[in-house]
Structures are given as structure tokens and as C-alpha cells.
Amino acid sequence: MSVLLGDARVALGGAGFSLRDDRDDGSSVATIRAGLDAGIRSFDTARAYAPVGDPVHNERLFARALGPSILDVTTATKGGHYRRDHDHWGTDNSPERLRRDVLDSLGALGVDRLDLFYLHRADDETVPTRESMEALAEMRSEGLTAAIGISNASIDQLERLTSHVSIDAVQNQYDLAHPDSPVLAWCEANGARFVAYSPLGGASNAHRLASLFPALASRAELRGISVQRLVLRAVLATSPAMDVVVGAGRPKTAVEAASVLDEPWTADDASAVDADVHECVRSLAGLRGTNGSATVARTCTRARRSEQSPETLAATGSSPVEGASTSAGRAPSRGRLRVSVPDQRDILISL
Numbered sequence: 583m584s585v586l587l588g589d590a591r592v593a594l595g596g597a598g599f600s601l602r603d604d605r606d607d608g609s610s611v612a613t614i615r616a617g618l619d620a621g622i623r624s625f626d627t628a629r630a631y632a633p634v635g636d637p638v639h640n641e642r643l644f645a646r647a648l649g650p651s652i653l654d655v656t657t658a659t660k661g662g663h664y665r666r667d668h669d670h671w672g673t674d675n676s677p678e679r680l681r682r683d684v685l686d687s688l689g690a691l692g693v694d695r696l697d698l699f700y701l702h703r704a705d706d707e708t709v710p711t712r713e714s715m716e717a718l719a720e721m722r723s724e725g726l727t728a729a730i731g732i733s734n735a736s737i738d739q740l741e742r743l744t745s746h747v748s749i750d751a752v753q754n755q756y757d758l759a760h761p762d763s764p765v766l767a768w769c770e771a772n773g774a775r776f777v778a779y780s781p782l783g784g785a786s787n788a789h790r791l792a793s794l795f796p797a798l799a800s801r802a803e804l805r806g807i808s809v810q811r812l813v814l815r816a817v818l819a820t821s822p823a824m825d826v827v828v829g830a831g832r833p834k835t836a837v838e839a840a841s842v843l844d845e846p847w848t849a850d851d852a853s854a855v856d857a858d859v860h861e862c863v864r865s866l867a868g869l870r871g872t873n874g875s876a877t878v879a880r881t882c883t884r885a886r887r888s889e890q891s892p893e894t895l896a897a898t899g900s901s902p903v904e905g906a907s908t909s910a911g912r913a914p915s916r917g918r919l920r921v922s923v924p925d926q927r928d929i930l931i932s933l
């Protein structure tokens with residue numbers, strides 16, 4: 583299986599650099615350069631991350647920060663999804679629009695060929711996803727982009743594409759409490775990279791990982807590293823097909839994201855993930871009985887994304903994640919809970 587994002591398997595994502603109203607391009611450039619200097623060799627941008635009125639701001643920012651090094655690293659970008667105004671984003675996955683976006687991205691990044699271009703938001707309602715992906719495949723064969731990907735794709739969409747278009751990468755939301763097992767399995771079976779976005783649970787969860795994953799946090803403390811670094815290592819450990827794209831608002835966190843794969847990963851680390859993810863399942867099993875395992879798993883997922891304890895959610899009868907399905911089983915070799923949530927929400931963009 584080829585490694586699209588580089589051997590280090592960690593990309594630095596740029597959503598935060600252009601979406602924030604109080605953005606400071608100077609500090610974003612410093613953060614990207616700190617990541618580059620620390621060894622990050624893969625970067626992730628998109629048209630949709632732009633501020634109102636400046637649709638290629640994010641891509642230009644990466645071009646400015648990376649300078650000539652852009653030719654030595656992998657820079658992925660995405661199209662078909664764009665900012666309409668301050669609070670709304672639109673989707674146009676027509677072949678004409680995608681070609682225009684690819685040409686704009688080439689100009690903004692200042693390269694002759696893109697490394698990886700994703701359909702940002704698979705959306706069969708306006709244009710069949712197969713038509714959009716075939717348009718990207720055509721641009722790949724023309725040499726406008728080296729590789730193509732799809733983002734926010736469901737397993738149904740991917741299965742419908744399987745025998746028609748060869749897809750190099752799928753970028754979907756994935757974190758330890760919100761895995762996407764069917765899509766990951768599809769990538770493993772079809773030789774595509776699974777690129778996990780928001781691998782720390784997004785900006786709202788990233789700074790409270792120590793309370794969400796106490797067992798992993800103590801292992802990180804023993805090793806003198808941050809829990810965030812160990813959580814990224816844990817996500818990479820879930821599959822050889824897995825890459826991650828992590829956000830950083832400061833040079834320090836960009837530096838921490840580099841060389842994550844160099845962190846040793848042991849059976850004790852895997853057990854710590856297991857303990858953390860299953861801790862709330864065990865506590866709820868007593869409340870609900872064994873036949874509630876699917877609900878328990880969904881409730882745990884939701885509990886980990888909110889401040890509420892699973893007990894509180896169970897007691898109030900709050901509904902679990904909409905549309906979630908789970909086998910509530912776990913792959914013992916990977917030590918994780920299998921929960922699939924079809925609604926792939928772009929957290930940063932919809933906020």
C-alpha cells in the first residue's frame with residue numbers, strides 16, 4: 583500500500599488558519615514553518631477554509647509558508663465546497679466547478695501539479711458522486727493532480743464507486759471515541775489511505791484529552807510526552823492504512839505532531855486505549871444489562887464528546903448519536919470499539 587502523505591503519516595491541517603475571524607497570518611505562517619522544520623512533510627488545506635471574499639486564502643498561506651519546500655512535501659487540497667458568506671457554505675460538485683477549483687488551487691499553491699485533490703463533501707443530491715469522482719480521475723490522468731480523494735464519504739457512496747473509479751485517499755472524521763470502521767475497512771481492502779481528520783476530537787476536545795483518556799494520559803506522563811502525542815500515536819496504530827491530519831494553532835503543537843510515528847507503541851499502550859474506551863461501557867453495562875451494549879457504546883461515544891457522564895445520559899434517556907450503528911464488538915488486536923457514525927460532520931465548518 584503506497585504511503586500518500588509520506589512515511590511519517592501525519593499531515594498538518596490548516597482549517598483554523600483562515601476560518602477564525604481573529605486570524606493572524608504571521609503566526610499561522612510561523613506555525614506551518616515550525617512543523618516543516620520539525621519534520622512534517624504533509625499539509626492539508628482547502629478552498630472551504632477561506633475567509634469571506636478570499637477563496638484561496640488558505641492555499642496561498644501554505645504556499646507562502648512552505649516556499650520552495652512545497653515541491654518536497656505533499657500538499658493536499660479540496661474543492662467543490664466553498665464559503666458563501668460568513669455563516670454558510672455551499673457545495674457544487676459539478677465537473678465544471680471541480681475543474682475550475684483544481685486550476686485555482688494550482689495557481690494559489692504555485693505548482694504545476696497538485697499532490698492530492700479531494701472532493702470535499704460527497705453529496706449525491708446535486709451531482710452523483712460517481713460523476714464528480716470520474717471528473718477528478720480525468721484530471722488525474724491529465725496530470726493536473728497526482729492523486730485524488732474523497733472526503734466525508736459514507737460507506738454506501740464508496741461501495742458504489744468501487745468498480746468505477748480508483749480512489750487514492752478518503753478523508754473522514756475519526757478519533758478514538760468516534761471511529762469509522764466500515765470506511766477504514768473499505769480503504770484497507772481497496773488500497774486507499776484513510777486520512778483521519780480531527781484525530782484529537784477537534785479543537786473542543788483536544789485540550790481535555792487527559793480527562794477523556796486517563797489511562798493513556800498516565801502512560802504519556804510516564805514517558806514524558808503529551809497525551810495528545812500519544813493519542814495521535816494510538817490513532818495511527820489502528821491500521822497500516824491510517825494517516826492523520828491534525829490541527830495546530832501554535833508552533834509548539836505543530837512541532838509535537840511531527841515524528842509521532844517514532845513513539846514506540848506497546849501492548850500496554852493498546853491496553854490503555856482499551857481500558858479508556860471500555861470504561862464507560864462497563865459502567866453502563868451494570869445499569870442496562872448486557873443487551874444494551876449497542877446503546878451503551880453509542881452513549882459512551884456521545885458522553886466522551888460532551889461534558890456529561892454516561893450515567894447522566896443514561897439516566898436522562900438522552901438519545902445517542904443520530905444514525906449511529908455499532909457491533910459493540912471490538913477487534914482484540916487493535917483494542918478499540920467498533921462504532922460507525924454515518925453522518926460525517928465537518929465540525930470546524932459547521933460551527
Ligand SMILES: NC(=O)c1ccc[n+]([C@@H]2O[C@H](COP(=O)([O-])OP(=O)(O)OC[C@H]3O[C@@H](n4cnc5c(N)ncnc54)[C@H](OP(=O)(O)O)[C@@H]3O)[C@@H](O)[C@H]2O)c1
Pocket residue numbers: 594595596597598626627702733734753754778779780781782783784785788789808810811827828829830831832834835836838839927928929930931
Ligand atoms: N475534510 C473535512 O471535512 C475536515 C473537517 C475538519 C477538519 N479537517 C482537517 O483536519 C484538521 C484537524 O482537525 P481539527 O483541527 O478539527 O481537530 P484536531 O486535529 O483533532 O484538534 C486540533 C486541536 O488540537 C490541539 N493540539 C494538537 N496537538 C496538540 C498538542 N500536542 N498539545 C495540545 N493540543 C494540541 C490544537 O491546539 P492549539 O490550537 O492550541 O495548537 C488544536 O486546537 C483541520 O485543520 C483540517 O485540515 C478536515
